[in-house]
Amino acid sequence: MKIVTWNINGIRTFGGGIKKALDSLDADIICVQETKVTRDLLDERTAIVDGYNSYFSYSRGRSGYSGVATYCKDGATPVTAEEGLTGLLTNHGGAVGCYGDSADFSNEELLLLDNEGRALITQHKVKCQDGEQTVTVINVYCPRADPEKPERKQFKLRFYKLLQCRAEALLKHGGHVIVLGDVNTSHRPIDHCDPSGDEDFGEHPGRKWLDEFLHNGGRKEDQDGEESHEKSEPLHGGKFVDTFRYFHPTRADAFTCWSTLTGARHTNYGTRIDYIFADRRLAAGHFVAADIMPEVEGSDHCPVRGQLDCSVVPGAKPPPICTRYLPEFAGKQQKLSRFLVRVEQKSVLPASQEREERRENLNPLVGDGNNSGKKRASTSEPPVPKGKKTKTVDRPSKPKGSLLFFFKPKPTNAEPRDVAATRGESSGDGELSSGRVAEEAGTQLKTKPRPPQPSVGQPEPRRGASSVFWKSLLHGPPPPPSCKAHGEPCVLRTVKKEGPNLGKQFFVCARPQGHASNPDARCNFFSWVEKSK
Secondary structure, three states, X not given: OEEEEEEOOOHXXXXXXXXXXXXXXXXXXXXXXXXXXXXXXOOHHHHOOOOEEEEEEOOOOOOOOOOEEEEEEHHXXXXXXXXXXXXXXXXXXXXXXXXXXXXXXXXXXXXHHHOOOOEEEEEEXXXXXXEEEEEEEEEEEOOOOOOOOHHXXXXXXXXXXXXXXXXXXXXXXXXXXEEEEEOOOOOOHHHEOOHHHOOOHHHOHHHHHHHHHEEOOOOHHHHHHOOOOOOOOOOOEOOEEEHHHHHOOOOOOOOOEEOXXXXXXXXXXXXXXXXXXXXXXXXXXXXXXXXXXXXXXXXOEOOEEEEEOOEEEOOOOOOOOOHHHOHHHHOOOOOHXXXXXXXXXXXXXXXXXXXXXXXXXXXXXXXXXXXXXXXXXXXXXXXXXXXOOOOOOOXXXXXXXXXXXXXXXXXXXXXXXXXXXXXXXXXXXXXXXXXXXXXXXXHHXXXXXXXXXXXXXXXXXXXXXXXXXXXXXXXXXXXXXXXXXXXXXXXXXXXXXXXXXXXXXXXXXXXXXXXXXXXXXXXXXXXXXXXOO
């Protein structure tokens, strides 16, 4: 059984073909985070993938935000599935259950914690050497602690506590549990590119939670053969194991997330915040491998994979929350495109009446809705038989009320009404004599303002004078300086963090961020952009 987790940073990562992308990951269960897709934006191409059954959790209050999804191969169909951690989003009979003691949370808080689409649970049957067992997979996208929003720090810690409560309740009920996804916290200094930059690294609340949640220590045979970073740290009695560190307790520079703004992936200047956690018995008894996949690009994160020696026993049919059962994909709900496509319908009207309906639709008359039927009946003309002359009836030159009439552009060269009267048209008060009209028209023409003309001998103003004037007022950024270490042009940045420097611009080295000892990394050049006077 193979399992993969990957923060894809938007479903657009699969734009080149979602089935091809899923197949390339070569796993039975693929859990993705930060899909940034809500229920109304989920399309059939993303939801229904040949050879897979999928499950989505969406953000309820914000579009293009958060969201997780789990794709299972048809041979790894879960027996039950559930959205969220609280059970409050479950309204079907195929729920996983085992919610634990949530007395410490109010109902309002539980709803808020599940409202952002950050958790999805699938339960699978697996066949191992010691018989058939249950493995519950919890796919999570844990919140980020925004330093500018203190309330989000507390929200993140409460989410951690709820996750632990549910995972341990499932484990206590029997079977095995895997918690995987983007946890948004690097655990130890070895998992961070620059731990010395954070003076309170070990005091970080998220890391303290990981210390409590995880069992500290790798495999004994690995620690005996290598100098372990964990030997000097006390052991903790958590119920879950970080499977990557279980197999690679001393591997450094093993990161799963990099800043795209600074190009840090080129210098491998990142953090390891994506994990596959497994309960201790499952990790020791059935996990045979776990590793990161930095070679897979397309996101600011890379996938993490794990492999067990068990084989999956597929469920008889997908659980009720499978996307293939959604009304818009199951053929039970009319799609919007259905109403935007012209559907040819066989007419049930007599031929003569059908011709009249077509004629009226092409050139309807404008009138009172109550009398529209009478007007249409009086103006519709039967076809004229050949050989018969019809009496010519003078009709007013007033436009008929065709719909196209209202979309005709208005004439731009409108003349004064009195001038138009000299051409035989009548004004509202009756006809005017030609002499009086000419006189009045002349008065109007004389008083009409004319554009100023340059005097004789005075040069015309240059066309670019105005642009020169505005350029003198609006100065663009100065040319970039060269950094001292590499002699290369710098890049312009803007301060976006709240504070006295918000909005100010500065120049830094254009190379990607990295360790100071790396000659290919960014140097420490920095220069504020001075405002021109």
